[in-house]
Amino acid sequence: MDTLVDKTFKGNVPDNTKVVKFLDKACREVINPFIQKEYEELATLMNAFDQKMNMKRESICCKGIWTAKKRYMLNVLMGEDNVILKEPEIKISGIETTRSSTPFIVREGLKKAILLIMNSTESELIKYKDDFKKQFDKLPVESIAFPRGCNGMTEYKDSARIFKKSTPIAVKGALLLNHHIRLHKLTKKYATIKDGEKVKFTYLIVPNPVGEHVISFQNILPPELDLHRFIDYNKQFEKSFVEPLLTIVNTIGWSLEEHSSLESLFE
Secondary structure (H helix, E strand, O other): OHHHHHHHOOOOOOOHHHHHHHHHHHHHHHHHHHHHHHHHHHHHHOOOOOOOOOOOOOOEEEEEEEEEOOEEEEEEEEOOOOOEEEEEEEEEEOOHHHOOOOOHHHHHHHHHHHHHHHHOOHHHHHHHHHHHHHHHOOOOHHHHOEEEEOOOHHHHEEOOOEEOOOOOHHHHHHHHHHHHHHHOOOOOOOOOOOOOOEEEEEEEOOOOOOOOOEEEEOOOOOHHHOOHHHEOHHHHHHHHHHHHHHHHHHHHOOOOOOOOOOHHHHO
């Protein structure tokens, strides 16, 4: 609607409140009635028993980014409740901040990153990413591991090789944990993972004591397995935080790394 706003206010765009009131009125008095009229004509044309097609204005926003269908973030100035907000309110849909499969600490980090994308600069976002990485590297594995459902334990189990080829990563990690808990005679201290239970999985640096790049666990990763020093914090960070963020910044032409230019050599 930016073209309509620019033409109406002849380039002298006033404060957000006046713009929102104008757009809300335009939707109620012009756009919605026009759409409704067209739906009625369509119903007549199609010989419909009844006209059931309706549309309404959802949000009036000053900024929005779409990365794919139903995956977006908006700076909302007026929602469906018709209340005008003094400051834009972020609305996020389909991004990893809303997914239970993303570690909670990362979801919070992504929310802050999106706030910067919507309201700040590329350099501020890069600084935040670097600062968050330092914080991330100090967290326990239980905080950064990926939550997942663990289904198909029996189906993917292999008596000779522990797990079959193409086993889902969380199930592979669970079968590995069960095997090594039994191998180290730790079954009285730690329960084995059962089919259908919730787990967390983390990537491991190879080589390591279990010989694989992943391990799953429930409440805690047993220290007796000596795996904590092999947690792949870099891969965890890339997969959980950087990759979802890249999807967004690539859409708007930003980067997550500082780039030197020829001009900067003479500053």
